[in-house]
Amino acid sequence: MRKADRLFQLVNLIRRQQPVSAAKLAEQLQVSVRSIYRYIDDLSVTGVPVYGEPGLGYRLQEGFELPPLHLTPEELDALQLAVSILSRVTGREMAGAARSLSAKILASLPAERRCSETALFSFAAGLSDQHKDIWDQLRQAISAGQWVSVIYCSLQGQISERKIYPLGLFYWGGKWTLGGWCALRAEYRDFRIDLIQQLASCAPPLVLPDAVNVTAYISHQSAAGKTTSEKIAPQLLPVT
Structure with a gap:
């Protein structure tokens, strides 16, 4: 995390x-108490009015606020709904990054706006705990340009091992x-994430063609009629 x-x-x-207290702050930020002391000094240098009360802990000067953001009610609803989804x-x-972003934005709102209620809620079906971890691993592999080996179970129940150079994760309003x-x-090829049983990084099984990239993938799938939720029918999507 950046300083x-x-x-x-x-x-x-x-x-x-x-x-x-510094000890409680250190526990919540997962750093040492000494680091908290150093951060407090840094805040003071930048003009943030933070001070310590002996035996109690740290406080901000009464009335201190971060520069407020001016979000419309619609923008605030959009933020809260997006984080929920x-x-x-x-x-x-x-998910953690979304909640962290929301907390930062809400903290920058005027005090009277932070507790405003929304009438928009999402109860979208979520990933299982196993597939949340697989989703994270795939995102990391895409970022690192790393091949992965997966054990995949088709809709017909056929088990196969595939070595894949991952290019992107695509959400179809119900399936990834x-x-x-x-x-x-x-x-x-397309692979439904909820049908991946195991995943691990692996060495490149072959030299990747130079033209392989996410833009070319999307163009290829578009030409094959697989870039709309109606055509791809993710709940029935086979992998061959």
């Missing part, structure tokens, strides 16, 4: 719990698919 993000998080923790349908890391280059078929 600026850590300091922002620290200010929000102090605001919500003041007075709060992302928290259910993505991996743990993305992995788009990538399949070493077995030497072609672009």
Whole structure:
């Protein structure tokens, strides 16, 4: 985490719990107490009015607020709904990032706006705990340009091992698919994430063709009529 993000998080923790001890802040941020002392010094240098009360902990000067954001009610509803959906349908890391982003934005709102209620709710079916972890692993593999080996169970119950160069994760309003280059078929393929039983990083099984990338994948699938939820029918999507 960047230092600026850590300091922002620290200010929000102090605001919500003041007075709060260095030990409690260290536990919540998963750093040492000495690091908290250093961060407090950094905040003071930047002009944040934080001070310690002996035997109690740290406080912010009364009336101190971060520069407020000016969100419309519709923008605030959009934010809260997006966080609700992302928290259910993505991996743990993305869900945590969505909640963290929401907390940062809400902390920057004027005080009277932070507790405003929304009338929009999401009860979208989420990933299982196992597939939340697989989603996170795939996202990391895509970012790192890393091949993966998967044990895959088709809708017909056939088990196969595939080595895939992952290019993107695609959400179809109910199902996630992995788009990538399949070493077995030497072609672009789609894989439903909820049908992946095991996943691990692996060494490249072949030299990846130069033209393989996510843009080419999307163009290929578009030409095959697989880029709309109506055509791809994700609940029935086979992998060959």
